[in-house]
Amino acid sequence: MPTVVQLPAGKAMTVRTAADAFLDSLGNPNTVRNYGIGVGKTAERLGEGRPLAAVADDDVGGALELLWGEASVNTWNARRAAVLSWLGWCAERGYDGPQVPAWAKRMPPPESETPARSKMAIDRLIARREVHLREKTLWRMLYETCARSEEILEVNIEELDLAGRRAPVKAKGAQPRTRRRGAVREDFVLETVYWDAGTARLLPRLIKGRTRGPVFTTHRRPGPGKVLSARDVCPDTGLARLSYGQARALLDEHTALAGPGTGWDLHEYRHSGLTHLGENGASLPMLMAKSRHKKPENVRRYFKPSPEALSDLTSLLAPGDARR
Known part of the structure; x- marks a missing residue:
């Protein structure tokens, strides 16, 4: 039955x-x-x-x-x-409700891992005229901090240390735990992420005229039925915090070549940044400090050296006179 x-x-x-x-x-x-x-x-x-x-x-x-x-x-x-x-x-069964969005796509088999984009490809994408300043700043910040997308999207202006080129983020910690039915406790720790000159040039332009609220906001005010916390709304403009889904869709819009959902993923900036640091000689302990991974095996899967980097490395084995 x-x-x-x-x-x-x-x-x-x-x-x-x-x-x-x-x-x-x-x-x-x-x-x-x-x-x-x-x-x-x-x-x-x-x-x-x-x-x-x-x-x-x-x-x-x-x-x-x-x-x-x-x-x-x-x-x-x-x-x-x-x-x-x-x-x-x-x-x-006729119940009104959401769907799993197209951008939350099924991942390919394990043997096809998240790619590391070349520095040239990243620079060219960010330099494109049609890319808005908000996206330019977000993508550059993700690349230079090697932080998780959710961490950067959660940062508020008042938390930025522009002179020191750093900011605290709510790092990935324990998963939410249920204390009793319907009551959820959030567990997190504050850690610091650092950026370089590219982000340092773009951030002041993005937040010009604002002193509080989310760094990355939408371009439209939220509808009257949408309930948001005070932290997630800019008190000066009334604009809401840019969500992960919106940010991912924007990146896909600028990079998809074979239809929606086929473009780059926000997480690729983290992979790419760590790979390029490794190619330029960063040690495993320094990569772990940058990525904030606690286990070496976790950061190793982010390091995907390019064929060119491997070729340059192999040249170190050539006879002395061949390297002159």
């Missing part, structure tokens, strides 16, 4: 109700256990008491990135698939 799931009357339900109903509909205990991780943690991140219909696609993508953006490819794909099934199940 198929499992009968009692759904609430009407076409509106909360995030938690939708998650519980979906998981209750699954017959296989193993599927329930595996899907429960992805669906349960995503529901917590989105806000269990929120109406499902009030959740935006980018909210779902942002939750996936925050929870598993740094996880292995297989873990990311599994959690994404669980959430995709959950939201598809709700849509099939």
Whole structure:
């Protein structure tokens, strides 16, 4: 006999109700256990008491990135698939709600890792006339700090040390933990990221006339129904903080060659920056300090030297007279 799931009357339900109903509909205990991780943690991140219909696609993508953006490819794909099934199940039953956005795409197999873009390609992209100052500054800052995208997007103007070319960020720490049903505690530590001349030239132009609020904001004010914390709105302009989903979509818009979702990923700036530092002689301890990884094996997977760098390295083995 198929499992009968009692759904609430009407076409509106909360995030938690939708998650519980979906998981209750699954017959296989193993599927329930595996899907429960992805669906349960995503529901917590989105806000269990929120109406499902009030959740935006980018909210779902942002939750996936925050929870598993740094996880292995297989873990990311599994959690994404669980959430995709959950939201598809709700849509099939006529419940208004979000979808997994196109930019939160399934990752390729592990053997095809995040690429490291050449410094020339990064410089050319940032120099393009049609790229807005906001994107230029964000991409340069991501490259020079080698920080995670969420960390940089969370920075506020009052936290910037422009003279010292540094800022504190909420670094990736423990995952949110549930103290009791519906109550979530955020765990994080403050760490410092550093940038160089490129970011130092662009930042003052971007924040000119503003002294508080998010460094990176949208170009339009949020709609009347959107609830934001005071920290996420510029008090001078009323503009909201740029979200991870919006930033990722903007990068994709400027780099996609084979349709939406095929462009660069924000995380590639971190990979590229660490790779270029390594190619220029930075030691493993210094790369770990820059990336703030605690284990050498974690930072090693970010270092992807180019064929040209390997060729230059190999030339060091040539006879003395051949190197003259």
